[in-house]
Amino acid sequence: MPNLFKRDGIPTGLLLSLGSEALTAALLWIGLVVAAQPVASHLRWFGICFVAPLLLLRHCAKRRDLPVATKTIIIVLFVTFVAFMFLLFRTKAIEL
DSSP states (O other): OHHHHHSOSHHHHHHHHHHHHHHHHHHHHHHHHHTTOOTGGGGGGGGGGGHHHHHHHHIIIIIIOOHHHHHHHHHHHHHHHHHHHHHHHHTTSSOO
């Protein structure tokens, strides 16, 4: 598994971006459940899930020099952000 993170490829970018988003979302969800707060009313808080992929994007672009993984992270980050914004507008968590 550690060799996967050192290779430059689409699976590496997918695993890094989706994995970091899912891990952050799971930790936030667990925190809300432990605090006995409804998840639906705190849906906007899940925007914090995009911070970890942004940090990984910078790391892959600057330090590791992984161009294919970097492009994959950018694409996944864009698609998941658009889906998140669609969800927020659909549930009226934010309005224009």
